[in-house]
Amino acid sequence: MKIRHVKTGIVLGSLIALALASSATGQSMTKLWTSDAVADRQRLMKLNGASWADAQAKLKAGSIEAIAVNAETLALTSTQIPALFPEGSLTDKSKAKPEIWQKWAEFEAAAKNMGVQAEKLRDAARSKDQAATEAVAKEFGRQACGTCHQPFRVPPPQPQQPPAPPQQLQPR
Amino acid sequence: MNLERVRAGALLGSLVALAVVGCAIGTTTTMGSGDPVADRQRLMKNVGANWAEIQSKVKAGNAEAVAVNAEVLSLHAQRITSYFPEGSLSDKSKAKPEIWQKWPEFKAAAKNLENRAGTLRDQAIAKDAAAVTTTVATFGRDACGTCHTPFRVPPPQQPAAPRS
Numbered sequence: 001m002k003i004r005h006v007k008t009g010i011v012l013g014s015l016i017a018l019a020l021a022s023s024a025t026g027q028s029m030t031k032l033w034t035s036d037a038v039a040d041r042q043r044l045m046k047l048n049g050a051s052w053a054d055a056q057a058k059l060k061a062g063s064i065e066a067i068a069v070n071a072e073t074l075a076l077t078s079t080q081i082p083a084l085f086p087e088g089s090l091t092d093k094s095k096a097k098p099e100i101w102q103k104w105a106e107f108e109a110a111a112k113n114m115g116v117q118a119e120k121l122r123d124a125a126r127s128k129d130q131a132a133t134e135a136v137a138k139e140f141g142r143q144a145c146g147t148c149h150q151p152f153r154v155p156p157p158q159p160q161q162p163p164a165p166p167q168q169l170q171p172r
Numbered sequence: 173m174n175l176e177r178v179r180a181g182a183l184l185g186s187l188v189a190l191a192v193v194g195c196a197i198g199t200t201t202t203m204g205s206g207d208p209v210a211d212r213q214r215l216m217k218n219v220g221a222n223w224a225e226i227q228s229k230v231k232a233g234n235a236e237a238v239a240v241n242a243e244v245l246s247l248h249a250q251r252i253t254s255y256f257p258e259g260s261l262s263d264k265s266k267a268k269p270e271i272w273q274k275w276p277e278f279k280a281a282a283k284n285l286e287n288r289a290g291t292l293r294d295q296a297i298a299k300d301a302a303a304v305t306t307t308v309a310t311f312g313r314d315a316c317g318t319c320h321t322p323f324r325v326p327p328p329q330q331p332a333a334p335r336s
Contacts, residue, residue: 043247045246047240047244047247049181050239050240051240053240066225068221069221069224069225070222070240073218073222073244074219076218076248077247079204080251087206169243171299
């Protein structure tokens with residue numbers, strides 16, 4: 001058997017298949033993000049912080065039903081989190097811990113949990129049930145944010161007294 | 173050259189290469205539920221709800237507070253095209269087949285939403301209430317409309333249900 005010919009064929013076939021596969025994915029899977037995963041996820045998480053701040057302000061003002069939009073936004077963005085943490089994407093600007101990739105299944109579960117908690121908040125808000133909404137909101141920091149930030153994020157520097165104002169979107 | 177063997181090799185190579193690509197794609201975390209119509213309708217409902225809140229904040233003289241909602245629109249806009257895999261039409265979908273016939277225009281319309289929402293966000297962060305009001309006044313036509321007019325079947329006219 002002429003191995004060389006087979007080899008030529010293998011190389012040729014691989015190249016063609018790869019070209020086809022990459023053009024197919026190129027078309028149907030539009031790239032969602034810039035090439036800077038750290039910047040992308042920090043942008044997303046800043047928005048989550050701002051949405052959460054907005055939800056808390058509404059809670060304080062008694063606009064219970066209006067919290068639903070923020071909660072649904074949180075639920076939707078939570079599904080994007082794992083994709084924004086490609087393996088080893090750490091820089092000096094990132095507060096991600098390497099534990100993310102050592103315990104990937106737990107990290108994914110934490111993102112999923114955030115979605116579940118946010119949907120709970122959304123449904124409580126939609127039902128206009130002030131007590132139920134307050135109860136979910138009161139636990140949200142610990143139950144939703146904390147289950148991921150605690151094990152997987154380097155704690156941010158402690159705010160000076162008096163506490164910093166609620167997180168706002170900053171110009172990028 | 174023995175063409176038949178080259179062919180056999182080519183087939184083998186293709187299969188291996190495809191398998192490798194398949195695995196690589198498989199590791200990409202899936203963001204959708206597997207039902208792109210449901211996923212995009214959920215996303216667009218949240219876009220609509222944030223847009224409604226922008227309008228009511230502007231009406232209430234609280235233009236600076238729309239930054240958070242505008243940023244939601246800008247980030248959601250980045251996801252739109254990935255929720256329209258080719259041929260993803262169902263009886264529940266209001267997508268027009270023109271989306272795939274004019275894919276670059278569809279992509280440009282989603283990008284346009286991302287950019288305009290970004291502008292609105294920056295105006296709100298700069299506390300420029302007049303600029304926010306101006307952008308909001310034409311946003312329906314210049315951002316939503318550039319995609320919904322060519323690419324969406326008009327919804328039946330009816331009183332809007334509460335959205336969130």
